[in-house]
Amino acid sequence: MTLSSDVLVIGGGIHGCATAFHLARKGLAVRLIERDVTGRHASGVNAGSVHHIARLKPELPLAELALAEWPALSALLDADTGYRRTGHLKLAENGEEAEHLRHLLAETTAACAIREDYLDRAAVAALEPNLSRHCRAGIYAPDCGIANPALSVTAFRRAAEAAGATFHDATELLGLSRNGSLWRIETNAGVFHAPRIVNCAGAWGGQVAAMIGEPVTLTPLPLTMTILAPTRPIMSTVIATASRLISIKQFPNGTIAIGGGYRGSLDMETRRAQPEISSLAYNLKVAMSLYPKFSDLSVVRTWAGIEGRSPDGLPIIGPSRLHEGVWHAFAHSTHGFYLGPVTGRLVAEGIVTGERNSALAPLGIERFS
């Protein structure tokens, strides 16, 4: 059976689902193929952070647009994404770091309109009274927040389906070839045809790009998360620090999520990752140094998800440099979740208008050729 569409999206994470949604809304016939189930990998199992995580300069213009997508998203998709505007606080634990944060803030302000405020020791303590007193300064970004990964991906999927897109779970890409202006997409569930394809294959996007002659070698990262049992409100914003990898947030139902990017172990054959206890324990040690009360709280679940890191740590988003009608949106290098909604919008626009948004200029695949 031949399955045809105007666009074929490869990969059912947040980027694929968001792209499928925006394309379907523009009236295109869209099919999405996903090897496991939508949201199975990084998009569904990440920390739920909606903030300009790495503050990498080339990403900042896109980050500004990305943050602006989230507040109205639940209404746009007619489904709850779990988004809350909690703000984000990056802490300095000594004088040198405090100085460093001042520079970071100046850089961000110069590069984009994301608001960041410098907080002194008293202001930090007022915002987060349970935080260890050794934290002496911070950068606070009030327009950052949190969301529920699984709900967000599902919301995009269902809205895309409501707009006419068709999703194919358990459908694995086996081959890509071109017949004139039509792509032939071979899968374990049949052959698809479309004049345009979008590579949203996340940690596996480099392999898909290789199939069309644009290989990029990604580093797969098994990143660890820890969840604490629901507890009374201890914190109100998302916490990170200047020099130690850590991310801590508390969800509205009281559960606390601890992560930041600690590495576990990975089997790419089975697509399974798991935490490495020594590294996870270190992650928790850092968390405890910031919130001593954590010591008595219960860990109820840990896991590791698979992220794809690009060679320079920046996402790969934009048109193919070799083929018209092909767009890439993969290798978000641990900051893909918050970028998902805006990526979907800009990629869909790019496919329809043929033009790339200026915010995407530094992120094209051509930088690796």
Next chain:
Amino acid sequence: MTAEIDTAPDLLVVGAGPAGLTAAIEASRLGLSVVLADEKPYPGGQIFAGAHRDPARDGHALIRDFLACGARYLPRTTVWDIRTDRTLFLSGPSGASRLTPRHIILATGAVEKPVPLPGWTLPGVMTAGGGQLLLKTAGRPPKAPVVLAGAGPLLQLLAVQLAEAGTPAAALLDIRDRRRYLPVLRHLPVLAAGGPLVKQGMSLMLRTALAPTPVHHGVTRLCAEGDNRLEAVSFTSGGRQQRIAAATLLLHAGIRPENRLARLLRVEQTKDLASDHWRSVTDRFGRSGHPAVSLAGDGRAILGALAAPLTGRLAALDVAFRLERLSEGERDAAARPLLRRLAAIERQQAFASEFYRPPAWAAAPADRTLVCRCEEITAGRIREEAALAPAGLDALKSRLRCGMGRCQGRYCETVVEACARAAGQTPSQMSVRAPVKPVPLGDIAKLAGTTPTESRIPVQPR
């Protein structure tokens, strides 16, 4: 953990019920170094809980033999993670530790299947096993009037125990329908052959007949009623709707293996069709697909306390063979009588599983019934969502949060699965993730090793 603990013993046994204790004793006797970890403060598991104190009780001698056998005993210790390289992570009174034994026997026993019904979250409603544990360890009966409801020999046993303690239950509501006598005919040869389970069953039937607890049969439409706590139980039986005042409702619909550690290791699971629950796939010695992991007792398959010492001994003999303390011939010779007795119990248990099997409705509650108690999700909501893509219990769990609360699915996963199946999904289980029981963060933090390279973020003025 103190330095003297051998971090690489020959054998680690998880669980101090009859299977685990017997395995530890047998392995020690065969010259293996053994560590046994158990969550409770005293040996005995569920069935022999409190027996360490009372020489008159069954299990007392077994516990005494275990404590004298030379195995290292770690009470109040939870095994919360297990890896394919045989490393286990434990948490106990002195904090967290890791152990890498040469072989592992999981003797983690059974858990009760939940009986979700309207009002089951009211204070005063608990599992029959929970009620029995109170009776055994605290020595006092649950608050009267007590109503027993569900299906399974534990209910009859409890009715008898309560009556013999002078505090008989107000009623036993048996939810099995009259067709339950059909299995008796089919299994007549097994029953006629007798055996320990049959004897037990007959003795129980006699004691139940003598006890003054009114029994209602074919009970349906079971509801727990009350405002802030249980006040009454309503039900239909014999075509009539009835209501009994109650302060305690003890529910039971059978037990299933506690197999989370095995599932964490991805030991193959199979659906036991007679009992409609999942259990690990093992060979006759209890060895799983993982060459260094064996199972014993109810944690391997629900066969009861009489089979537990048999499967415990079989597992230990097999470990001794694997670790070259016994030849294959020696192992098989010792195993032969045990396997024979086990086969007889298995045949009797096959009958018991059918005879005591609850009707399908017990696992598939009314839409308004709360299924996930941690996150307050109803059966109707689960069915509704399970009918939508993407399919699979993990995907369902991540959308609804059922199974993501404190219990991590321990109490609700079988019911979530039943609701999902009713909505058309294929039978499956949720993925298990470590820790299999909650562990204090401070404990795990102490296992930090060298600073991971990724943890340092470069900080320079730019």
